[in-house]
Amino acid sequence: MRLWFMGAARTVTGSMHLIEVNGSRVLLECGLFQGPRKESAERNRALPFAPENIDAVVLSHAHIDHSGNLPTLAKRYDGNIYTTFATRDLCSLMLMDSAHIQEKDADWVNRHEELEGEERIEPLYTPEDVQKALSQFVSIAYHRPLPIADGVTLTFIDAGHVLGSAQVVLDVRENGVERRVVFSGDIGRRHTTLLRPWEPVPEADILIMESTYGGREHGPFAAMAGHLADVVNRTVARGGKIIIPSFALERAQEIVFHLRNLLKEGKIQPLPVYVDSPLAVNITDVFSLHPDCLAPEINQFYLKREDPFSFPGLKYVTEVEDSKAINDEKTPSVIISASGMCEAGRILHHLRNNIENENNTILIVGFQAQHTLGRRLVEHEPEVKIFGVPYPVMAEVVVLNGYSGHADKHGLLGYAKSTKESLSRVFLVHGDPDQSQKLAATLQSEGFARIHVPELGERVEL
Ligand SMILES: [Zn+2]
Incomplete structure (x- = not known):
């Protein structure tokens, strides 16, 4: 051999x-x-x-x-x-x-x-x-x-x-x-x-x-939902938006499920949450087809014909027009979008529209490779280029490593x-x-x- x-x-x-x-x-x-x-x-x-x-x-x-x-x-x-x-x-x-x-x-x-x-x-x-x-x-x-x-x-x-x-x-x-x-x-x-x-x-x-x-070493996973709640509450109090660059597979669904629980437990107030990535939307549907892979807690939802990735206020966005419309909203919201390292996709539009407002938060929940926009945000560079144009990073940047x-x-x-x-x-x-x-x-x-x-x-x- x-x-x-x-x-x-x-x-x-x-x-x-x-x-x-x-x-x-x-x-x-x-x-x-x-x-x-x-x-x-x-x-x-x-x-x-x-x-x-x-x-x-x-x-x-x-x-x-x-x-x-x-x-x-x-x-x-x-x-x-x-x-x-x-x-x-x-x-x-x-x-x-x-x-x-x-x-x-x-x-x-x-x-x-x-x-x-x-x-x-x-x-x-x-x-x-x-x-x-x-x-x-x-x-x-x-x-x-x-x-x-x-x-x-x-x-x-x-x-x-x-x-x-x-x-x-x-x-x-x-x-x-x-x-x-x-x-x-x-x-x-x-x-x-x-x-x-x-x-x-x-x-x-x-x-x-x-x-x-x-x-x-990663931070303890059990603490992550609590950190997520802190970030949401702090940003909402400022009247800002929470922008979360996320991988379409697994991380997007994990964040959605945590937000669902936080809302149910009253740890965050109701607010609009957008999953703005056609790939993430399609992948979320695939979860329901494969109960053999899922933790018992998640599988319980499907056994009862419920959807673990759904709650009041959550919208899955596929159409470009609907994605653009998110920008017109002035009230606090959570926007989960891909790509996870901010190299391409709709996340770039959301970053461009929100990065200069100090009330907003950019929440990093995944690995960011060298030489990516995501990595520059993690390293707290004061200015980053989006679509070739420099923008000052005024929004708060928070990194939660425990979601690995x-x-x-x-x-x-x-x-x-x-x-x-x-x-x-x-x-x-x-x-x-x-x-x-x-x-x-x-x-x-x-x-x-x-x-x-x-x-x-x-x-x-x-
Ligand atoms: Zn892998």
């Missing part, structure tokens, strides 16, 4: 690993590399292997850094792509959204390069390519083992990270030897609102695990410990080098055997 680390090695983006066993090649994920424009374009277009030679593809969850380059792969790959049912539904929405972003990006580049006489580029992939990839998805429920290649049986178990997220358990039989390889995908926090928590890893021999926050969808260093250690006794090798992926190294040191001090942080392109014989 051989492992080949081709993405999300010493970085958090472009997840892609290959397992070769019994002459078969199983690809774990085909994520989009999201970084500087030129490097991203090169890496996403040139896959580091021949797609025709892949025998099966397995996807842990729908986030674009894990799923986002499947349409490129499927241009030259006709085999199965295994996921959970919820991941398939989410990919249908999110990959289509990604295709439109690819087309817009290519347009932008072409308009700028034309001026310099450069050749036109094609989008990385199109909506047609997305539909081809989706036609190859084979969905299986959690805990339903399925043979996917010669001597390889796949089982998905809960990862507690986003709707449909799974750990990938591969039972491998090669030359009469049986081994269990577990790929963690992204691991969620043990206590969150919407999802069932991750399940302990059963008897793994080889663990490939994420290390996004391998050296960091990833386990922190304690969570990751607890996760790894759940299978420690059987492990012979641990590979740490999906982390910036300092975070992976910190987790490696922690695991070492806890007596784990043979921990390795692979480099991009590294191959390991097992």
Whole structure:
């Protein structure tokens, strides 16, 4: 058996690993590399292997850094792509959204390069390519083992990270030897609102695990709703609006559910709340289709035919005209909009219209990568550019780190410990080098055997 680390090695983006066993090649994920424009374009277009030679593809969850380059792969790959049912539904929405972003990006580049006489580029992939990839998805429920290649049986178990997220358990039989390889995908926090928590890893021999926050601690999740109430009440008292840039998947629904509870408990007063993102609106509907992924508290709503993501005053906005109309309102409201890092989408309009008013609050509830507008807000820069125009940041900027969808260093250690006794090798992926190294040191001090942080392109014989 051989492992080949081709993405999300010493970085958090472009997840892609290959397992070769019994002459078969199983690809774990085909994520989009999201970084500087030129490097991203090169890496996403040139896959580091021949797609025709892949025998099966397995996807842990729908986030674009894990799923986002499947349409490129499927241009030259006709085999199965295994996921959970919820991941398939989410990919249908999110990959289509990604295709439109690819087309817009290519347009932008072409308009700028034309001026310099450069050749036109094609989008990385199109909506047609997305539909081809989706036609190859084979969905299986959690805990339903399925043979996917010669001597390889796949089982998905809960990862507690986003709707449909799974750990990938591969039972491998090669030359009469049986081994269990577990790929963690992204691991969620043990206590969150919407999802069932991750399940302990059963008897793994080889663990490939994420290390996004391998050296960091999150604030306690239980305190988050209280902080949210404080922010809302403080801003309403000033007569301002609360602008929340949010990822369309999971974070938007989490915030809505917390606001619903705060309102019900009388901890905030009734006020208009807008979810202004067509993608977030569509994704919220997908939750109702997959009770097998949900925390019992949330599932109870659906059993009683109630909607956990609905309350008086909440409006889901899809039409552009309705989105623009929000700006005309002068009274306090909450506006939840995407993209989560303020790089594109309707959030930019809301920021532009509200950033110069000191009564307003910009509430950051998600990870903000370097060089994004969201990161500049987190770092309290006095002036930021929106659509190329500089604006002074007069609104209050509040950061709530505790909403992270990833386990922190304690969570990751607890996760790894759940299978420690059987492990012979641990590979740490999906982390910036300092975070992976910190987790490696922690695991070492806890007596784990043979921990390795692979480099991009590294191959390991097992
Ligand atoms: Zn993820």
